[in-house]
Amino acid sequence: MTAPIERASANDLMHLTYDRGPCPVQVGAVLRFEAGTPLEVERLRSVFAERVPAVPRLRQRLTRVPLGCGRPVWVDDPAFNITNHVTTIACPSPGGERALLDLAAALVTTPLPADRPPWSAVLVTGCPQDRPALVMVLHHVLTDGTGALAVLACLVDGGQLAECPEDTPDSTFPRPAPSRFSLAAEALRGRALGALRAWRLLPRLYHAAVELRVLRLSRTRRCSLNTPTGPRRTLALARCDLASARTAARAAGGTVNDVLLTAVTGALGALLRDRGEVVDRLTASVLVSGRLRGRARQLDNQIGVILATLPTTGDQDPDAPDPAARLRRTAEITRARRARVRGASATVVEPLFRWLSALGLATWFFTHQRRVSMFVTTLRGPARPLALLGRTIEELVPVSGTAGNVTVAFAALSYAGSLTVTIVADTDACPDVQDLATHLRAELDRLVTVPAR
Structure with a gap:
C-alpha cells in the first residue's frame, strides 16, 4: 500500500x-x-x-x-x-x-x-x-x-x-x-486550492501584523547580547515552585509566562550592568504555539512569535529594581496580545524567511538583526510525574536552541508542580552564563511568594 x-x-x-x-x-x-x-x-x-x-x-x-x-x-x-x-x-x-x-x-x-x-x-x-x-x-x-x-x-x-x-x-x-x-x-x-482559499489569509495577515508590531516596534539600545553565535552551547538551570509562580502571577493580573518574562529580562538587565552596560528595555521573541495540545499522529510545527519589548528595571532606581512593578507592566504588555490569533505571525514570517534563504540572505539577516535580544518559550507539561521502565521521572529539563546573533535563550517547562527554566547560551559569546543563572534565580525568588527549595 x-x-x-x-x-x-x-x-x-x-x-x-x-x-x-x-x-x-x-x-x-x-x-x-x-x-x-x-x-x-x-x-x-x-x-x-x-x-x-x-x-x-x-x-x-x-x-x-x-x-x-x-x-x-x-x-x-x-x-x-x-x-x-x-x-x-x-x-x-x-x-x-x-x-x-x-x-x-x-x-x-x-x-x-x-x-x-x-x-x-x-x-x-x-x-x-x-x-x-x-x-x-x-x-x-x-x-x-x-x-x-x-x-x-x-x-x-x-x-x-x-x-x-x-x-x-x-x-x-x-x-x-x-x-x-x-x-x-x-x-x-x-x-489550485490555495489560490481559491487565498482570501482566507487576509484576517491572519492583519493579526500577524499586529502580533509582530511591524509598523511601530520599539527600538532598543544595542548591547552585547547580540553578537554572532558559534557551534557550542552551555546550559544552566533555575527552578521555582509552580504554585508560587501562579500566585504571584494572579496577584499582578498576569500568567506564569509573565513571571518568566519578568524574571529573564530582570536577570539580563543585571548581567548587562555587570558588563558595564545599562539597558532599560529588551525585546524578547516569545514563541507561541498555534495549538493548545499536540497529537502524536499529527506532528508538525505550529508556532508563531510575539515580539515584546519589556523593562529590565522597575520604576525605582536601577540599582534597586522593583520586580512587582515590572511584573505588572509585563502583564499589561502581554495582556493586550493574548486575544490575538495564536501563531498568526507565521503567516508573514514563513514566506519572508524562505525568500531570504532563496536569495542567500538568510544567514546575513540572522547575524545582523538588532530587534531581538533573546528567545523565550514556555511549555505546560504533565501535572503528575511520569514513569519509564517502571522508574519515576523526577524532573524534565527542556533544552531549546539559539542562533544567528541571539546569544541566549530561555526554555521553561512546568512538570509535576515545579517550573524548570533552562538557560541556553552561546559558550563563547556568553561566558558569564553562570552569573546569569544566579541573577535569574534571584529574580524568581523575588517574584514568587514561596521559592522552591
Whole structure:
C-alpha cells in the first residue's frame, strides 16, 4: 500500500531555513529518573521498539522531491533500526548536574544523521546517587515543543498511552514512497486550492501584523547580547515552585509566562550592568504555539512569535529594581496580545524567511538583526510525574536552541508542580552564563511568594 502524501508544512520549512548556521536547529529534553538500580539500554530499546510505531513520524525521514512536485515529503524509512536511535553513554567525570548538562548540550548541538528519522534517545549511565538520565533530541523540523510532549506521552509507561492510537499495525511498514506522478498531481491540486482559499489569509495577515508590531516596534539600545553565535552551547538551570509562580502571577493580573518574562529580562538587565552596560528595555521573541495540545499522529510545527519589548528595571532606581512593578507592566504588555490569533505571525514570517534563504540572505539577516535580544518559550507539561521502565521521572529539563546573533535563550517547562527554566547560551559569546543563572534565580525568588527549595 502506497503511503499517503505527508508534506512538510511551511512552518517546518522555516526551521530548515534557520538550519544554516554553525549549530543545528535541534531541541531536546533531559529526563532525570529517581534513584535505583541502573537502567539497561537493551530494555529501553525493547520498550521503545514496541511504542515508537504509535508515532509514525519517528520512523520517517524528510525527502526532497523532483522539481515541480511541491514541498518535501515524509516517507517511511525502510532501514529504520531502533539501535541507531537509542544508545547509551557514561556520564563524564566528575559527574553531577554540571557534567550532565554539558553532555546534554553536546548531544543537542551534534547534527543528527540526515539519512535517518531525525531523533535520538541517549541513556546516560553512571550518574551520581544512581540517578540515570535520558537525553532525547529532535530536529525542529520534526515537531515543536507541544508536539514533543505528545511524543513523550506515547513513550512513557502507563496511562499516558491512552493519548496514543489504540493500535498501529506494523504489517504495512515500510510503505512505498509516493510516485513522481502522484506528487506532481497532489501539488497541482494543492496550488489550485490555495489560490481559491487565498482570501482566507487576509484576517491572519492583519493579526500577524499586529502580533509582530511591524509598523511601530520599539527600538532598543544595542548591547552585547547580540553578537554572532558559534557551534557550542552551555546550559544552566533555575527552578521555582509552580504554585508560587501562579500566585504571584494572579496577584499582578498576569500568567506564569509573565513571571518568566519578568524574571529573564530582570536577570539580563543585571548581567548587562555587570558588563558595564545599562539597558532599560529588551525585546524578547516569545514563541507561541498555534495549538493548545499536540497529537502524536499529527506532528508538525505550529508556532508563531510575539515580539515584546519589556523593562529590565522597575520604576525605582536601577540599582534597586522593583520586580512587582515590572511584573505588572509585563502583564499589561502581554495582556493586550493574548486575544490575538495564536501563531498568526507565521503567516508573514514563513514566506519572508524562505525568500531570504532563496536569495542567500538568510544567514546575513540572522547575524545582523538588532530587534531581538533573546528567545523565550514556555511549555505546560504533565501535572503528575511520569514513569519509564517502571522508574519515576523526577524532573524534565527542556533544552531549546539559539542562533544567528541571539546569544541566549530561555526554555521553561512546568512538570509535576515545579517550573524548570533552562538557560541556553552561546559558550563563547556568553561566558558569564553562570552569573546569569544566579541573577535569574534571584529574580524568581523575588517574584514568587514561596521559592522552591
